[in-house]
Amino acid sequence: xxxxxxxxxxxxxxxxxxxxxxxxxxxxxxxxxxxxxxxxxxxxxxxxxxxxxxxxxxxxxxxxxxxxxxxxxxxxxxxxxxxxxxxxxxxxxxxxxxxxxxxxxxxxxxxxxxxxxxxxxxxxxxxxxxxxxxxxxxxxxxxxxxxxxxxxxxxxxxxxxxxxxxxxxxxxxxxxxxxxxxxxxxxxxxxxxxxxxxxxxxxxxxxxxxxxxxxxxxxxxxxxxxxxxxxxxxxxxxxxxxxxxxxxxxxxxxxxxxxxxxxxxxxxxxxxxxxxxxxxxxxxxxxxxxxxxxxxxxxxxxxxxxxxxxxxxxxxxxxxxxxxxxxxxxxxxxxxxxxxxxxxxxxxxxxxxxxxxxxxxxxxxxxxxxxxxxxxxxxxxxxxxxxxxxxxxxxxxxxxxxxxxxxxxxxxxxxxxxxxxxxxxxx
Ligand code: AMP
Numbered sequence: 001x002x003x004x005x006x007x008x009x010x011x012x013x014x015x016x017x018x019x020x021x022x023x024x025x026x027x028x029x030x031x032x033x034x035x036x037x038x039x040x041x042x043x044x045x046x047x048x049x050x051x052x053x054x055x056x057x058x059x060x061x062x063x064x065x066x067x068x069x070x071x072x073x074x075x076x077x078x079x080x081x082x083x084x085x086x087x088x089x090x091x092x093x094x095x096x097x098x099x100x101x102x103x104x105x106x107x108x109x110x111x112x113x114x115x116x117x118x119x120x121x122x123x124x125x126x127x128x129x130x131x132x133x134x135x136x137x138x139x140x141x142x143x144x145x146x147x148x149x150x151x152x153x154x155x156x157x158x159x160x161x162x163x164x165x166x167x168x169x170x171x172x173x174x175x176x177x178x179x180x181x182x183x184x185x186x187x188x189x190x191x192x193x194x195x196x197x198x199x200x201x202x203x204x205x206x207x208x209x210x211x212x213x214x215x216x217x218x219x220x221x222x223x224x225x226x227x228x229x230x231x232x233x234x235x236x237x238x239x240x241x242x243x244x245x246x247x248x249x250x251x252x253x254x255x256x257x258x259x260x261x262x263x264x265x266x267x268x269x270x271x272x273x274x275x276x277x278x279x280x281x282x283x284x285x286x287x288x289x290x291x292x293x294x295x296x297x298x299x300x301x302x303x304x305x306x307x308x309x310x311x312x313x314x315x316x317x318x319x320x321x322x323x324x325x326x327x328x329x330x331x332x333x334x335x336x337x338x339x340x341x342x343x344x345x346x347x348x349x350x351x352x353x354x355x356x357x358x359x360x361x362x363x364x365x366x367x368x369x370x371x372x373x374x375x376x377x378x379x380x381x382x383x384x385x386x387x388x389x390x391x392x393x394x395x396x397x398x399x400x401x402x403x404x405x406x407x408x409x410x411x412x413x414x415x416x417x418x419x420x421x422x423x424x425x426x427x
Pocket of ligand 1: 112120122124125279283304308
């Protein structure tokens with residue numbers, strides 16, 4: 001049997017990996033500009049973290065986790081998301097007793113057992129930010145502005161920002177009761193999952209993937225109508241801040257997000273035209289999460305975006321000449337006996353950060369020139385009998401086809417100067 005990557009996973013090969021590096025570069029730079037620093041948490045955590053942090057009535061915890069027992073029979077789970085891990089790290093390292101807010105970003109793989117389709121994988125990658133320690137609505141706005149700035153820097157103009165407020169635990173308790181009362185008479189028309197979970201968590205019915213559930217509960221009371229005055233004014237201030245920053249949004253009553261830990265502001269970014277899975281990112285405030293994970297009562301806000309879905313949206317990258325795999329200079333040897341000299345020169349060039357390559361397939365001189373062209377080399381250094389006997393190298397400009405002889409001792413500096421000129425000129 002030929003071995004293949006597991007269903008829902010895939011390899012990122014060059015030149016595709018250049019696009020990933022490009023996107024990741026923009027994500028990191030944007031987050032750093034906004035004052036967020038990188039956090040790297042383990043790929044697996046104790047299962048209990050996600051049960052407590054994400055919530056036992058969520059699809060993620062009930063159906064989608066990759067959970068296994070290790071050799072000591074401890075239950076571990078490949079992280080399905082990273083907010084709970086960040087809360088765990090905040091508590092474990094008592095970050096909350098330092099300077100607040102703690103502002104972090106992360107990029108890395110997440111794992112969910114779901115049916116794969118375009119834009120949905122079992123191992124996928126998220127970029128996310130988390131800000132702990134402040135309940136300011138302007139921090140909610142900052143996080144959303146960061147998300148929009150990322151899209152702008154990636155050249156994405158067609159997006160829709162949906163926002164809602166899911167209230168605090170007090171206003172949500174009142175609302176939950178109203179919603180249960182609305183759902184109970186039609187409960188038989190719900191999908192089997194919702195039939196079992198609507199009593200425990202009726203909000204899950206609102207973001208259920210089954211159409212029949214939405215049809216069954218039409219005209220349901222909205223959370224928005226039940227916000228307490230503090231939550232309503234928090235939401236108003238977020239909207240005001242977005243307006244002040246010229247960020248268009250749509251209030252969306254249906255937006256409750258799939259995880260239990262959200263409070264107040266919830267938001268999602270959709271990009272039409274990338275298929276059924278149009279949500280590129282989403283997040284919100286999670287003021288109860290740190291406490292749920294065993295820490296102090298500390299507010300937080302964040303979002304996560306799927307890098308695969310960003311890539312689906314950013315389809316113009318190839319045209320921008322992003323393939324970073326191009327060589328600066330290629331060394332051609334006219335005979336096998338000059339291989340060592342070539343290798344030694346290669347090392348000296350690379351030590352100066354020059355992307356240098358040579359042949360390892362025993363190609364003829366002519367075939368080496370063709371190969372150099374394929375690698376996109378700007379220059380070729382030729383090492384032949386004349387060169388070795390007279391102590392120079394021939395340097396060929398692959399665009400102008402001009403050839404010059406350069407003293408052996410000056411070759412590295414000469415290549416460096418020429419590259420600087422190319423880059424300073426037409427790149
Ligand atoms: P969520 O926390 O579920 O809203 O996920 C945040 C973002 O991660 C989504 O908007 C997607 O862009 C991405 N995402 C979530 N699940 C998957 C998946 N199975 N495959 C690819 N991307 C995903």
